Amino acid sequence: MSAVALMFVSTVPAQACGDEVFGNPSSAAHAGHTGPRAEGVAATSAVKNVEQVANLPDATGATSVRFLKYGHKDVLFISGRFGLKSYDVDNPRKPKLLSEVSLPGFWQGEDTEVDEKRKLVFLARDPRAYGGTTNTGESGVYTIDAKRPDKLELISYVQVPAGHTTSCVNDCRYLWTGGPAKADNQPADWGGRPIWVTDMKDPRKPKVFPNPIDLYRNDGKTDYAHDVQVDAMGIAWSSGRGGVRGYWTDGWHRDPVAGKFRKATALDPVPYAGGGVSELTAPSKFMHNSYRPVGWRSKDGGDHERFGRTGDLIYATEESFIQNSCAADGILVIASLKGSYNGEGWRSTPEKPFRLKTIGSWSVAGQEGSIESDDCSAHYFDVQGNVLVQSFYAQGTRFLDISDPTNPRQIAYHRPGDGRSWYPMWHKGLVYVADNVRGVDILKLSR
Template sequence: MRAFRTGLVLLTTAVTLVATGLPAAACDRDEKPQTPSARAQGAPGAVKNVQAVGNLPDAAGAISLNFLSIGRRDVMVVSGEFGLKSYDLANPAAPKLLGTLSLPGLWETEDTEVDPERNLIFLSRDPRAFGGTTHTGESGIYVVDVSRPEKPEILSYVKVPAGHTTSCVDGCRYLWTGGPAKADNMPADWGGRPIWVTDVRNPRKPVVNPNPIELARNDGKTDYVHDVQVDAEGIAWVSGRGGVRGYWTTGTHRDPVAGGVRRATALKPIPYAGGGISETAAPSKFMHNSLRPVGPRGRFGQLLYATEESFVDGCAGDGVLTISSLDGSYGGEGWRSTPDKPFRLKSVGTWSVAGQEGSDPTSADCSAHYFDLRGNVLVQSFYEQGTRFLDVSDPTNPTQIAYFRPADAAAWAPYFHRGYVYVADNKRGVDILKPQV
């Protein structure tokens, strides 16, 4: 997802789940593009301690949001199946459309990231975009200049062997791009696409390194990398099938896998910590996105929060948000894990939307998805189960304190911004919420 901009970030939550023995392809809904439906009218399905103050139905198909300060303006950038739209937030409850970059059929732009220093947006093109398939479709990255938000401009496009998500590392000097399922021309023993590194120091002429990284991530097997999030200390956390592993991309550090001390780069990162997630917490092994909260003096740096994305019949078995301890993983254990000698992080806590107050037991899609943190409050999207607010001051006992579940929810990602929460909803567009907690 993005490098989190939360200052003091606290703890998150997860879910208890029954072992399902899911096949690998069943773990990721993103394998099948969803068609946005018209926005349903009428009262929300369930609301508590949240005021809905606005909605942008013209952004139907929204998947990811970002916020930029451009001049004296507070600007929101919405990416999705339509391409890109920018909004002025002078009135935060009623954003005003500024400009549009039309790319209808773009898929998927999930967790789109920005370079706030250069006012650049990096849009990932999944091979399924514009009618393509994972087998033979083209993937790549659009570099978009939004310094004039009324007229977003594509500076460059470069083909990349991966394209489900693309993430900034090393201060957006480089991009790490991963996913989805492997193409027909990739090695038969790969379970999905790893990471390719693109140098975007010159945004008009991106350079893609031909050699992928983050191989052998799933007990020694190269597998699907879904997303990368960078924490407050600059460590890049790579989520996907097989768990979550963190890397230094800058500075000089000890390499716990190869031994010795060397300089980390985006092309040759140094392992930090992480590994597989305990199957008792996340049976599917598919980690969608993650975050290591870092507080004063690294107070909360020992915990790793990761969303499992998984869909089965009934909400009770759908994906969860896991809380794991990084203790015991700083010696490269997650890189030496094998099927015969698997390494797993110790589970600390979980939280599930299934059966919770405000939930709809008839919903088909209840998996945990992207989340954001502000102080002791976690906000998370759960597709048809809407947006949930949790008190996570005790990571072993997350407690729901508010929720917003419209009857037609397809919530993908929520974002705290200046006292509001903006929710990218694939059907409804963007919901603007005012928490009452």
């Protein structure tokens, strides 16, 4: 494959993703970090049990990484303020740029989604793109054809009332798109944007459905649905302000809220489990993303089984910058889904709140390798076996042993002095980290 550069890419100063809970959700502060947070980058580096295999500085502004398989070849896709880039990583120590779709001024492709079968990449356009604001800016979804990773092609764009993240459900026949804070033309009593569904059966002609879903998620109030992850059972977990809730999106299932069996669809999903997270664990109530291990056993005998059937745990990230202190910033939360399978999370109210039981948690505050900083909220994470790798902005990338979910333990870390870690992903024994300042770091756990 030959390298193809479609357009010149300009870079934009790094800022945080702007989902954080501090003050009025519709305030100008949600345009992203400025001032001390944007500048709160460590002056010195700290590394333990991690080897840096390579760095891709030409991907400065990176926010997310993904892979697509082409026969025996895997291709790396990086999204960010620049748009989308593809890389040959057959030799991970010397990645080669293949192609790019340049979107100068784009915001921001966080948690970019890919369609494995049709070789498509979906980028969410946040209303803050191209100088817009959460109040009045336009949001939507770009679809890029990646059948030839050396010749990426932008094939469609559709305007969507939400646009911070977009996620595949039902094998990417549909997208669920959520966030950020609500627009001026949306209901005044909303705390943020819920999920809108887009029919992607014809990716060149996307169809957005007018009625949003995942409403009333915050103790009966419609609020910010930030991101969606689909587990191995096909259940879509929506994280946002008010907790994490899972839905069936296909097949016949019992609806615990309606009290009857009915057919689940992407447009009318059936509630499964989930709910709010205890404020004692996550004071902001803003859950950024999640992971539910299904059918997974720890190597030392299955600690997860102590908490009930396989799949009873949910791992979720709280993103929060409520105070200028790591001790009060967002953490990793491990909660039990037991007690939430009968629609409790959909009946929760301020007067009678339902909360998942916290099993374990982990914060970067005071951990080995940390520094004084107000830029250390938990962000995206990925799991391989018993090791969870997670981004903590200026506090770098942390590796945790989660064989005992009640007691996550740090076993390694990579905190470059000039970095802001956003999004890590395991791939063939390596971790590819989208760093908003450094581009992409390729890491290897050395112990």
